[in-house]
Amino acid sequence: MAAVDSPRARARPFWGDTRFVLGLVLIAASIAGVWLVVTAARQTAPVLAAARTIVPGEVIGAGDLRPVEVALGASEGAYLAPDTLPEGAVAIRTIQEGELVPSGALGTADDARVTTIVIDTAVDVPAAVAAGSRVELWFAPPAEDQRTFAEPRILVADATVVSVAREEEVIGSAGAGLELVIPRADVAAALAAVADGSALSVVPVSGAAS
Structure with a gap:
């Protein structure tokens, strides 16, 4: 009479287990997520900061600002980038020395x-x-x-x-x-x-x- 295989003998290799595969996928996804967060945090963009204290009503020239590299993430568009200073721009609020220049802090002489x-x-x-x-x-x-x-x-x-x-x-x-x-x-x-x-x-x- 032929021998009957036991359940242990018929067990599939562990790498064929669905739970094992799902665990690997979750680990890979977690590693990828951490990598993306770290990479995004390291990405910087050039924006303009005040080279001196600028008061309301002052016309702002290129010499009043200096470019700096900062990591802003989703807030990047809220600040003035190099080469985007409007001609005749006027400060409509105080901008302290070293402060990043918000786009909303600029206006025209009429706005001031x-x-x-x-x-x-x-x-x-x-x-x-x-x-x-x-x-x-x-x-x-x-x-x-x-x-x-x-x-x-x-x-x-x-x-x-x-x-x-x-x-x-x-x-x-x-x-x-x-x-x-x-x-x-x-x-x-x-x-x-x-x-x-x-x-x-x-x-x-x-x-x-x-």
């Missing part, structure tokens, strides 16, 4: 709706106030006796500093000279305060980055 004025403050300004700082402009009108001043009030609620010349830089001055970016709507009031001899001062906006 701001202008610059120069003022002298009655007292020196805080050390934290520098180019790019957001400040409030306060004024105290002369009193009727012309020897004292009325209670200070806010003149411009949101101004941006372009430059500061502090006391040691302004001979004979007890305060400082500042160039400020202010909304065009506030220009008349600011010039009137300068003309009537109001005491002017600036206060950093709480929580604003300088």
Whole structure:
């Protein structure tokens, strides 16, 4: 009588097992996924960063920017690439030195709706106030006796500093000279305060980055 093969003898090789093949596929897919993530993270693209602090209303030229290589992934299109700076582009918000330039931070002169004025403050300004700082402009009108001043009030609620010349830089001055970016709507009031001899001062906006 012929011998009957046992179940163990008839077992298929393990590489023919569906579960084994599926496990290999999953491992390969996992390795490929990790490789793609690492490769994407290493890919960089050239974008433009501010070479100095740029304030609202300033016309931006090529010399104000520098190219840098960064990994942005899906955010790449949100920033200005080299050779794409529009002619006559104007900053519509402050762009800090070293910051990548968002496409949305640029506009035209009409978009800016701001202008610059120069003022002298009655007292020196805080050390934290520098180019790019957001400040409030306060004024105290002369009193009727012309020897004292009325209670200070806010003149411009949101101004941006372009430059500061502090006391040691302004001979004979007890305060400082500042160039400020202010909304065009506030220009008349600011010039009137300068003309009537109001005491002017600036206060950093709480929580604003300088």
